[in-house]
Amino acid sequence: MDALRSESGARLELAEAFAEARWHFEYLIVGIPLGLGALGLARLILPGGPRDNEAALRALPLLLLATGCVLKLVATALTLGSGGSGGTFFPMTVMGALAGGAFGEVLHAAMPGITAPSGAYAMVGMGGAVAALTRGPLTGLMMVTCTIASGLCHALVERKAGGDVHALRRTPVKGLVTWVEPVGPELSVLVLRERLLTAPVAALPVRATDGQLVGVVPNAGHFSFQSPFPPAMTRPEFPPSQAPAGFDRVAFQPVLHAEILTFLRASLRSSKS
CATH class of the missing domain: 1.10.20 (Histone, subunit A)
Structure with missing residues (x-):
C-alpha cells in the first residue's frame, strides 16, 4: 500500500511538472512569432497605437490595412489561446476598423463616383465588429455615433483655432489677460457704473486704502x-x-x-x- 501511494505521488508530481513545462512551452511558441511580427508591425500588433484613427483618416495604404487586420486577428487568437491576457474589445475595434478601411479602399477605387471614402467604411466596420463581439447592435451604433461626434468636435476646434495647434505655446500671458485699472472704495456708484459699462470685462478689481487688492491673498501660492x-x-x-x-x-x-x-x-x- 505504501509503495502504491509513493508511486501515485510520483506520477502526480510528474504530471504537474509536465503541465508547468507545457505552459512555459506554449508561451515560448506564441511569444516568438509575436515578437518577430512586432519588430516590423508594432503599430498594428501591439496595443496603444492609433490604428483605428489612422484607418478612419485614410492614413494607411490598402496592403497595410488588409495585412494588419489578419495579423491582429492571429496575434489576438494566439495570445488568448495560450492563456495570455489581452482583452477582446480593443483588438476587435482595431480589426473592424482595418477590415472596413480595406473594404472601403477597394470599393472606392472601383466606384469612386458613388461611394464614400474608406474612412467612413472604417468607422462602420469598427462599430459592426464591436456589435458582433458584444451581441449588441445599439452598442456598435452608439460607438460609431460617438466617433463621428468626436471627429466633428476636433475639426471644429482646429478650425476655430486657425489650424495652428501650437498657438498657445507662442502666446504670451499678456495676450490672454485683459488688464484693467483697479477702482478704490471711495469711488462713487455713478462713476463705477460708467466704468463697468465701458470696461471690456464684467467685473473690476478693487484696491483698498493700503494699496492691496481686495479678495487677493498676498504672497499666496498654489x-x-x-x-x-x-x-x-x-x-x-x-x-x-x-x-x-x-x-x-x-x-x-x-x-x-x-x-x-x-x-x-x-x-x-x-x-x-
Whole structure:
C-alpha cells in the first residue's frame, strides 16, 4: 500500500511538472512569432497605437490595412489561446476598423463616383465588429455615433483655432489677460457704473486704502490654502507642504476659516429670507 501511494505521488508530481513545462512551452511558441511580427508591425500588433484613427483618416495604404487586420486577428487568437491576457474589445475595434478601411479602399477605387471614402467604411466596420463581439447592435451604433461626434468636435476646434495647434505655446500671458485699472472704495456708484459699462470685462478689481487688492491673498501660492502638513510630511521635496516666501500658512488658516464661515452664514441667511 505504501509503495502504491509513493508511486501515485510520483506520477502526480510528474504530471504537474509536465503541465508547468507545457505552459512555459506554449508561451515560448506564441511569444516568438509575436515578437518577430512586432519588430516590423508594432503599430498594428501591439496595443496603444492609433490604428483605428489612422484607418478612419485614410492614413494607411490598402496592403497595410488588409495585412494588419489578419495579423491582429492571429496575434489576438494566439495570445488568448495560450492563456495570455489581452482583452477582446480593443483588438476587435482595431480589426473592424482595418477590415472596413480595406473594404472601403477597394470599393472606392472601383466606384469612386458613388461611394464614400474608406474612412467612413472604417468607422462602420469598427462599430459592426464591436456589435458582433458584444451581441449588441445599439452598442456598435452608439460607438460609431460617438466617433463621428468626436471627429466633428476636433475639426471644429482646429478650425476655430486657425489650424495652428501650437498657438498657445507662442502666446504670451499678456495676450490672454485683459488688464484693467483697479477702482478704490471711495469711488462713487455713478462713476463705477460708467466704468463697468465701458470696461471690456464684467467685473473690476478693487484696491483698498493700503494699496492691496481686495479678495487677493498676498504672497499666496498654489497650495497655500491647504491645511498645514504634519512635520513628517513637511520637506522641500514635497511642494504642497512648502509655503511661498512671505506667506504664513499657519497664521492664515484661522482667517480663511472665519471668512468662509461668515460667507456661508450670510448666504444661508439671505436664502431663508
